[in-house]
Amino acid sequence: MFIEVLLIYNTSITIRHYSNKTDFSVICCQLAHVYIICSFCHPALASFHNLEVLDLSYNNFVGSIPSTIKLLSSLKVISFANNTLTGSLLPDHGLCELKNLQELDLSRNMLTGNLPKCLSTLSSLKLLDISSNQFTGMPYRPLIANLTALEYIDFSHNNFEGSFSFSAFSNLKNLTVVRFISDNGKFEMETEDPIGWIPLFQLKFLMLPNCNINRPKGSAFPSFLIHQNELRVLDLSHNSLKAHFPNWLINNNPMLEVLNLRNNSLSDTFSFPLYENVNAWWIDISANHIIGTIPSSIQKFSPYIAHLNLSRNSLSGPIPSSVGDLNDLFALDLSHNELSGEVPKGLFTNTSALTLLHLSNNKLYGEVLSGNLNIGRIQMLHLNDNYFTGKIGNVTSDLTLLDISNNLFTGIVPVWISNMEDSSQLLMNNNMLEGQFPCGTASFEFLDISHNFFSGPIPTCLNLQYVEHLHLGSNRFTGSIPNSFRNLTNVLTLDIGNNYLSGRIPKYFGELHNLRILLMRENNFSGHIPKQLCQPRVVSLLDLSGNSLSGSIPSCLKIVTGPSYIALVPSYWWSYPRDLFYRHASVLGKELSVHNDQEALGFLEEVHFTTKSMSRPYKGNVLEYMTGLDLSCNMLTGEIPKQIGLLNQIRTLNLSNNHLFGPIPVNFSNLASIESLDLSSNNLSGDVPSELINLPFLAVFNVSYNNLSGKLPDMKGQFSTFTNASYEGNPLLCGPPLEKKCTSTTPPMGVPSAKEDNDEWYDINTVWFVASLGSTWVVFLLGFAGVMYTNPRWRRMWFCFIEECMFTIYYFLIDLVSRPSVLLFRQ
Structure with missing residues (x-):
């Protein structure tokens, strides 16, 4: 016989014939670095009558699978994986006629439609x-049940909808691998129908995450697993399973290496089997309802465990010191529990392989970072949201991420903090740290030192060239914004609010084209708002409130129209000490990944912004949709630019406590997404536009303490929820909800009345009257003092006049006291 081999390399095709006694033909088109972009060459494929293996994976083939594939009747293995094939698998596509086919791999393409029953x-x-x-519908049950030779099946990441019974696999005695990962939330896996069915298979690899397992039956734990004792990998995460923790599952499967029950509703007291399981190295039971304490003998259960995630449960008590005896431990996540006590020192010093340690959101305390401490190979350390105290000592580490936010650390920050590894992330916000922040060599990507007591000027020696999120707010920084900030070309968030900074807003802020959030509230900035701030096209949150800014509002601030906040969450991935892939024994040598969604470690960006009269935290994905402009509590003058009415995606607008005058722009009715609109404490005049009643989401509306007049808009839509407080301080407004009724003589809105034409005394603005009167007296007194100072003759005459007046008053009082009878008689 002849072996026919088709070699494709450098986009050229060579056919060779070799004499051999075996009846075996192979065509191998698997290319690592060469991409073939074409449709299948039908005549060429049809000429290989004895071909048994056809591997065209990892190319860039387009189009549909040719029907001429049926001419290769000897085919046993086909792989079209990792191409861009389209179309559906119709009954006449030819694959169903390959009766000798043993392996079919169509993964990672763009195929659509239902699976053919043939x-x-x-x-x-x-x-x-x-x-x-992109297959749709639901796999035909007999399609699965009739494939009695199946060993490996993977239906993951498609668009299947409806309910599928896992018992369809019950007679497949050779089945060892099942992957059925759902993405759309519309797929349900039923494992309890029919009741008490017994499988003939022994699975080694089972992944059913996000499959809504047994949703109609109360999300019970799959009972068929009682009959499994050869499992190596089990992933039932994200299914809301309601049951007790299945200790029996671990007992029955001594070869179990990976167990992922993340994000379910499992409840029980935390415990591990008493015997040793040397194979288990990945355990994730996070986001359940597990209670109790961490067993002190945890190292006896699995001495070689590398990844242990018990986070987001209700575990209490201390962290046992025996955790430090897990020499192979690589990643430990105990966050979001109710653990208390101090952190065992051995957790830092004994676990030589530990790279990730996540202890945040517990009730841990003690001086965890005090003194001289060597924390080994730990690169990512999360200690945030606990009760840790004391000063930060001299720590030796390879840290690239340190989060100690929301604790009670005190003292100054040591220099090693600023000398962390490059591309570092540092969160120290909400502590009681003080002094000046030290200089160092670290190239920070995320730096949050807000809500502390740092003082002095903003450090100019930090390497912030690559920083994306910079939070320096709520400290005691003084001076002006350093010129080095012009190098923040990658910055997305810049928060310097609530400090004692002064000077003008730099014009070069307009050159920071990646800037999305700019918070400068509650400082001493003065001068005009630079028009250069209009240059960034996608700023979504701008807060300049509580300063001494003057001049008019730039009309070009129409750029505040989000949502546009890219790269919101910096994510960090870690590698593991063991291979995460399992190779299935087959011609194609399929590699199986342990988990479907490797957890991203990092933190959600969070900023505070005032809306609806309250300072609110906005965290995570909500920042992609939150937009706002706050210029309140300044000295801005002029009319409100009509261009602001074009910000149809803005959610909060606050221009209160300024000196703005003129009417409320009618085109504010275009602010379709507005939720909070505050124009109070200005000098606005005219009416409240009735068009504003069309704003569907307006929850807070405040125009109090202005000079508005006329009839208020009808109590319709959101305006039916506003009270007197929204309009107080405008004596010429009338109509509900105010007690003042609009009489027939009340001029229509927008039409000046006769009283307005005659400028009666009660139409005078009280604030302006008092201010002008006071300024007149001040000018008069200063002028009088100047004359007295420069002219000695007039000064002597003034003093003589004052002296004469004093003597006159004196003798008048003497005469009044000494002769009361005379005065009485005169009366």
Whole structure:
């Protein structure tokens, strides 16, 4: 016989014939670095009559699978994986006629439609992988049940909808691998129908995350697993399973290496089997309802565990010192529990492999970072949201991420903090740290030292060239904004609010084209708002409130129109000490990933912004949609630019406590997304535009203490929820909800009355009257003092006049006291 080999390399095709006694033909088109962009060459493929293996994976083939594939009747293995194939698998596509087919891999393409029922005729099929396509509908139950030779099946990442019974696999005695990962939330896996079914298979690899397991039956834990004792990998995460923690599952499967039950509703007291399991190295039971304490003998259960995630449960008590005896421990996450006590020192010093330690959101206390401390190979350390105290000592580390926010640390920051590894993330906000922040060599990407007592000027020696999120707010920084800030070309968030900074807003802020959030509230900035701030096109949150800014509002501030906040959450991935892939014994050598969604470690960006009269935290994905402009509590003058009415996506607008005058722009009715609008304490005049009643989401509206007049808009829509407080301090307004009724003589809105034409005394603005009267007296007194100072003759005459007046008053009082009878008689 002849072996026919088709070699494709450097986009050229060579066919060679070799004499051999075996009846075996191979075509191998798997290319690592060469991409073939074309449709299938039908005549060429049809000429290989004895071809048994066709591997065209990892290319860039387009189009549909040719029907001429049926001419290769000897095919046993086909792989079209990792291409861009489209179309649906119609009954006449030819694949169903390949009766000798044993392995079919169509994964990672763009195939659509339902799976054809004729696939059930491929009785020799051992491997079927259609993952990462766009198949719809629901797999035909007999299609699965008739493939009795199946060993490997992967239907993950498609658009299947409806309910599928896992018992369809019950007679597949050779089945060892099942992957059925759902993405759309519309797929349900039923494992309890029919009741008490017993599988013939022994699975080694089972992944059913996000499959809504047994939703109609109360999300019970799959009972067929009682009969499994060869499992190596089990992933039932994100299913809301309601049951007790399945200790029996671990007992029955001594070869179990990976167990992922993350994000379910499992409840029980935390405990591990008493015997040693040397194979378990990945345990994730986070986001459940596990209570109790961490067993002190945890190292006896799995001495070689590398990844242990018990976060987001209700565990209490201390962290046992025996955790430090897990020599292979690589990642430990105990966050979001109710753990208390001090952190065992051995957790830092004994665990030589530990790279990630996540202890945040507990009730831990003690001086965890005091003194001289060597924390080994830990690169990511999360200690935030606890009760840790004391000063930060001299720590030796390889840290790239340190989060100690929301604790009670005191004292000054040591220099090693600023000398962390490059591309570092440092969060120290909400502590009681003080002094000047030290200089160092670290190149920070995320730096949050807000809400402390740092003082002095903003450090200019820090390497902030690559920083994306910079939080320096709520400290005691003084001076002006350093010129080095012009190098923040990557910055997305810049928070310098609530300090004692002064000077003008730098014009070069307009050159920071990546800037999305700029918070400068509650400082002593003065001068005009630079028009250069209009240059960034996608600023979504701008807060300049509580300063001494003057001049008019730039009309070009129409750029505040988000949502546009890219790269919101800096994510960090870690590698693991063991191989996360398992190779299935087959011609294609399929590699199986342990988990479907490797957890991103990092933190959600959070900023505070005042809306609806309250300072609120906005965290995570909500920042992609939050937009706002706050210029309140300044000395801004002029009319409100009509261009602001074009910000149809803005959610909060605060221009209160300024000296703005003129009317409320009618085109504010275009602010379709506005939720909070505050124009109070200005000098606005005219009426309240009735068009504003069309704003569907307006929850807070305040125009109090202005010079507005006329009839208020009808109590319709959101305006039916506003009270007197929204309009007080405007004596010429009338109509509900105010007690003042609009009489027939009340002029219509927008039409000046006769009283306004005659400028009666009660139409005079009281604030302006008092201010002008006071300024007149001040000018008069200063002028009088100047004359007295420069003219000695007039000064002597003034003093003589004062002296004469004093003597006159004196003798008048003497005469009044000494002769009361005379005065009485005169009366």
